[in-house]
Amino acid sequence: MHRGTLNFLWSQKVQHKRNPQLNKNGELIHLLSTEGLSKQLLTHILDTAENFVSISDREVKKVPLLRGKSVFNLFFENSTRTRTTFEIAAKRLSADVINLDIAKSSTSKGESLLDTIANLSAMAADIFVVRHSESGAPYLIAQNTAPHVHVVNAGDGRHAHPTQGLLDMYTIRRYKGDFSNLCVAVVGDVLHSRVARSDIHALTTLGCAEVRVVGPKTLVPADMAQMGVKVFNNFDEGIKDCDVVIMLRLQNERMNGALLPSSQEYFKGFGLTPQKLALAKPDAIVMHPGPINRGVEIDSAVVDGPQSVILPQVTFGIAVRMAVMSIVAGNEA
Amino acid sequence: MHRGTLNFLWSQKVQHKRNPQLNKNGELIHLLSTEGLSKQLLTHILDTAENFVSISDREVKKVPLLRGKSVFNLFFENSTRTRTTFEIAAKRLSADVINLDIAKSSTSKGESLLDTIANLSAMAADIFVVRHSESGAPYLIAQNTAPHVHVVNAGDGRHAHPTQGLLDMYTIRRYKGDFSNLCVAVVGDVLHSRVARSDIHALTTLGCAEVRVVGPKTLVPADMAQMGVKVFNNFDEGIKDCDVVIMLRLQNERMNGALLPSSQEYFKGFGLTPQKLALAKPDAIVMHPGPINRGVEIDSAVVDGPQSVILPQVTFGIAVRMAVMSIVAGNEA
Amino acid sequence: MHRGTLNFLWSQKVQHKRNPQLNKNGELIHLLSTEGLSKQLLTHILDTAENFVSISDREVKKVPLLRGKSVFNLFFENSTRTRTTFEIAAKRLSADVINLDIAKSSTSKGESLLDTIANLSAMAADIFVVRHSESGAPYLIAQNTAPHVHVVNAGDGRHAHPTQGLLDMYTIRRYKGDFSNLCVAVVGDVLHSRVARSDIHALTTLGCAEVRVVGPKTLVPADMAQMGVKVFNNFDEGIKDCDVVIMLRLQNERMNGALLPSSQEYFKGFGLTPQKLALAKPDAIVMHPGPINRGVEIDSAVVDGPQSVILPQVTFGIAVRMAVMSIVAGNEA
Numbered sequence: 001m002h003r004g005t006l007n008f009l010w011s012q013k014v015q016h017k018r019n020p021q022l023n024k025n026g027e028l029i030h031l032l033s034t035e036g037l038s039k040q041l042l043t044h045i046l047d048t049a050e051n052f053v054s055i056s057d058r059e060v061k062k063v064p065l066l067r068g069k070s071v072f073n074l075f076f077e078n079s080t081r082t083r084t085t086f087e088i089a090a091k092r093l094s095a096d097v098i099n100l101d102i103a104k105s106s107t108s109k110g111e112s113l114l115d116t117i118a119n120l121s122a123m124a125a126d127i128f129v130v131r132h133s134e135s136g137a138p139y140l141i142a143q144n145t146a147p148h149v150h151v152v153n154a155g156d157g158r159h160a161h162p163t164q165g166l167l168d169m170y171t172i173r174r175y176k177g178d179f180s181n182l183c184v185a186v187v188g189d190v191l192h193s194r195v196a197r198s199d200i201h202a203l204t205t206l207g208c209a210e211v212r213v214v215g216p217k218t219l220v221p222a223d224m225a226q227m228g229v230k231v232f233n234n235f236d237e238g239i240k241d242c243d244v245v246i247m248l249r250l251q252n253e254r255m256n257g258a259l260l261p262s263s264q265e266y267f268k269g270f271g272l273t274p275q276k277l278a279l280a281k282p283d284a285i286v287m288h289p290g291p292i293n294r295g296v297e298i299d300s301a302v303v304d305g306p307q308s309v310i311l312p313q314v315t316f317g318i319a320v321r322m323a324v325m326s327i328v329a330g331n332e333a
Numbered sequence: 334m335h336r337g338t339l340n341f342l343w344s345q346k347v348q349h350k351r352n353p354q355l356n357k358n359g360e361l362i363h364l365l366s367t368e369g370l371s372k373q374l375l376t377h378i379l380d381t382a383e384n385f386v387s388i389s390d391r392e393v394k395k396v397p398l399l400r401g402k403s404v405f406n407l408f409f410e411n412s413t414r415t416r417t418t419f420e421i422a423a424k425r426l427s428a429d430v431i432n433l434d435i436a437k438s439s440t441s442k443g444e445s446l447l448d449t450i451a452n453l454s455a456m457a458a459d460i461f462v463v464r465h466s467e468s469g470a471p472y473l474i475a476q477n478t479a480p481h482v483h484v485v486n487a488g489d490g491r492h493a494h495p496t497q498g499l500l501d502m503y504t505i506r507r508y509k510g511d512f513s514n515l516c517v518a519v520v521g522d523v524l525h526s527r528v529a530r531s532d533i534h535a536l537t538t539l540g541c542a543e544v545r546v547v548g549p550k551t552l553v554p555a556d557m558a559q560m561g562v563k564v565f566n567n568f569d570e571g572i573k574d575c576d577v578v579i580m581l582r583l584q585n586e587r588m589n590g591a592l593l594p595s596s597q598e599y600f601k602g603f604g605l606t607p608q609k610l611a612l613a614k615p616d617a618i619v620m621h622p623g624p625i626n627r628g629v630e631i632d633s634a635v636v637d638g639p640q641s642v643i644l645p646q647v648t649f650g651i652a653v654r655m656a657v658m659s660i661v662a663g664n665e666a
Numbered sequence: 667m668h669r670g671t672l673n674f675l676w677s678q679k680v681q682h683k684r685n686p687q688l689n690k691n692g693e694l695i696h697l698l699s700t701e702g703l704s705k706q707l708l709t710h711i712l713d714t715a716e717n718f719v720s721i722s723d724r725e726v727k728k729v730p731l732l733r734g735k736s737v738f739n740l741f742f743e744n745s746t747r748t749r750t751t752f753e754i755a756a757k758r759l760s761a762d763v764i765n766l767d768i769a770k771s772s773t774s775k776g777e778s779l780l781d782t783i784a785n786l787s788a789m790a791a792d793i794f795v796v797r798h799s800e801s802g803a804p805y806l807i808a809q810n811t812a813p814h815v816h817v818v819n820a821g822d823g824r825h826a827h828p829t830q831g832l833l834d835m836y837t838i839r840r841y842k843g844d845f846s847n848l849c850v851a852v853v854g855d856v857l858h859s860r861v862a863r864s865d866i867h868a869l870t871t872l873g874c875a876e877v878r879v880v881g882p883k884t885l886v887p888a889d890m891a892q893m894g895v896k897v898f899n900n901f902d903e904g905i906k907d908c909d910v911v912i913m914l915r916l917q918n919e920r921m922n923g924a925l926l927p928s929s930q931e932y933f934k935g936f937g938l939t940p941q942k943l944a945l946a947k948p949d950a951i952v953m954h955p956g957p958i959n960r961g962v963e964i965d966s967a968v969v970d971g972p973q974s975v976i977l978p979q980v981t982f983g984i985a986v987r988m989a990v991m992s993i994v995a996g997n998e999a
Contacts, residue, residue: 060734
């Protein structure tokens, strides 16, 4: 697939200004981004997830909502962890799950992305979970697939990671209740983070009182202020009196060029230590999408400390993905 | 495994002249080739598939026919697409599916093919779906496996790809009805195509009025005429007044040596364009086993045009594989 | 993960002298080693396996004992064969199975073993099946995982392979009945064999009359006599009048340095031929954990001969793994 073509198609789409995630009745048929979803719809997803959280505690962690449905994990970019969460979520909904190692498949024989998708649709697929290194790929797929197929974005380029954004919202709501009085700081490598974008859109829509973006100038995009957030290039000021601190993974493997002096330097400036965390509200919670770089963006004492809700995030992530898949497939609890 | 040994064992087999696909009562216990199956048996498979086509349209696309059965996908040659179709088919029959990445397994530790097979049989396997780069490997496995195991050939060397052949037959019957008045052209890289062989055997047995093989001399085997088909080295003549045009994939990756000047040259001579297709009957259907090389053996306008049934082939392929697996396992609908 | 750290943690554990496999009531909650399990417990596992052997013969080879449970195959060291046996066993218990290709996952992004484990636990995992190249890794995981997770060791370094040990015990009991009159010889590359260790501990606990270790000096550890076994460096003497001969795989791929002159030399000295086998009791059985090196540690005539129970071992292995998983999960038949 030409990068040029894909970007072109996607920009066209964005210019059309219609929301490809919803059908004519305003119901969610694809989950591509938290951007453009109403407060009501986001809240509905979180409420649905609430029901699924309790299922994981049951003796039999399974409901028959997607029995006989076929869920395809299409990971054009490898991510064992995220793929696993979707696989578990789908299996607990009783769906049949097919994992496709796309790198090895027909696309490498010269078949186009859209021909691959058309083929899989013809196998009577119900849900495509799509991870792709290029922003917009899940949109392209959603726009071109058969009407019986629902697309869930599992991370596209630097653009969006909506299920991570939603599980973060679920976690915040669970621990902090209403968003209208909260101050949430998103800290770190915002430039490369699809999680940051998905969090910010969702927080804004859900009426979060104050959303902050905190990081060194080289890792915070210039246009951030336009998204309705406050930008801080000083960690102490950025974290002060916050209710929620969302630490981002330092994407070492993505950095080309010298955006940072070294990871030790980074930790000095923006690593979350117990001392730094003391600047936030005493009952502030600490979140992280994982995998964690201990000693790089976050200190082990914080990861394993009483304010960390990093592992509950993982648990809620399964419930949120169950909610999303059952909603887009039209088979809610 | 020695190539020599395998070829020797297989030739022995062919000389014995008994059909290893059938039990003493003439029932299908393995599907190794469309060659040697009676018209009655082929028709029975297509009729069984008919029942399964409707299942894919249901809310719950699952039947319990193979519940508790273990289906092993043994892909000695990688093919994500074909493996996926068998995996879906088996799961919709409620079987447990185990995908074995054979390249990484014990065979690379020096264990022989037959020892690997004996081991998997001992795990109480029910069906082996076998893809192998060597012609005859599925026969060897079928002859040496325990009696409770059924072998389905998912493509062996240049020899056979019987489920593709059967889904092609199903597609033709679905769109054209009776075979006795039809002219079917198989076009392209016949030399390297196991699909072509499986199609030709099935078409002949089902009483197809005229089977044509169309391609450049370098890509059509010399012995084709013996199979009861008409050979055309001119595309215009070969396609003229046909009811069905089966385009074969140009197996770029298989060609050793200079059998073709270039893919552009090939397209000029044997690429299916709307202009060429106009030479066939006005209601002719166009088929292709996929993955498609757009602009090499077939023009995009034809792939996406009204006479193309390429995607329905994929859909019917699932039903045909469900039919084959349920029949060999003795658990029909 | 630092090798040093892991080894340190594990030695600490061993020094504590408490058995991490049992809960306060003495019930099996993890299977890490056959060492330290009582005769009563080993016998209970074998008795439970007895029930599952018959399931593999049924039309529907499935029981709902682990329905809704999530079994994760965590193979830090690749082994398609062993992974497959656990996958089948779990699916026949109706569990959801997730295979994790750990080599490709977050551990390679710098996440620690324990963070990976904590994450997977947070997904409400029930059973981790762990294969690791380092001795002690499954202990470390069992000690640090959440209480709802049960760990089954599928082979760690040179330390233990307890399900193989148990299936060997099941096989011996099945063919020979009571252990108290038996002479069992474990032959070959004992030095590198976790199977040998697991067999010896289990045989000793089950009251086997005589356990022999047979192999060249370079492949038999010096401390073997301390384990209560008789060491033989002469094959003829070692095999004489035995009831059971367990041949070990010659771990070619593990040998660093010149422990052996050549595999031909090895076969001359310690390869099991029909002539050598004639030295054992006339009704002696021959076992091998697989994969077999025909002509290296064992002659083909013995593998395929009437005294070989190598394939039944594989069949019983599924039942034993079903027994182990249902017992540790607290859902017995």
